[in-house]
Amino acid sequence: MSELPAAPDQTIHVVDDDEALRDSMTWMLEGNGYQVAAYDSAEAFLAVCRPDMAGCVVLDVRMPGMSGLELFEELSRRRCTLPVVFITGHGDVPMAVSALKKGAVDFIEKPFSERDMLRLIEQCLKLERENRDKRLLEADTARRLEHLTQREREVLDLIIVGKLNKQIADVLGISIKTVEVHRARVMEKMGANSLAELVQHVVTVEPGALLR
Secondary structure, three states: OOOOOOOOOEEEEEEOOOHHHHHHHHHHHHHOOOEEEEEOOHHHHHHHOOOOOEEEEEEEOOOOOOOHHHHHHHHHHOOOOOOEEEEEOHHHHHHHHHHHHOOOOEEEEOOOOHHHHHHHHHHHHHHHHHHHHHHHHHHHHHHHHHOOOHHHHHHHHHHHOOOOHHHHHHHHOOOHHHHHHHHHHHHHHHOOOOHHHHHHHHHHHOHHHHHO
């Protein structure tokens, strides 16, 4: 069993034209507590692929019709964020390495052990959870930024670049007391418990904020 169970909505999507491999993978993964969906072609997976899918993809490099690499590139074009692990034969390693450079998580050569596959699956699911949490945080931060008043946003921008309350007051032509009030409202609206947390949240959504 994996050290950290998959989230209830995470599914391992196995895409391989080899029926015996699909069956064995499904049996092995379900036996270890994972939710599995198997597809006999890249086209079959694309037909059901949605942006909100959670989990990962285990993908054969060589398949009739659309190859695994072509599917991977199409998923990238569609901005699909599911982590991908490639299954390769010995001769497919150079192609798998090329896929790694384009963002695949890893590849595993046939024949592979259950232990090695489960290790890669857990690595993918952990990465997918972290990426999803990051996207949710970014969306929440963007929403909170939209609820700041113009003056609160001006104060925030100056806080982000390291200005002290007195300096902010001088720049904006307001009193230090007023700056303190705006600063407290900014912290509250942004849901930040510290200056470091505030800066981290904002620069995640607006990487150029520190350069203003």
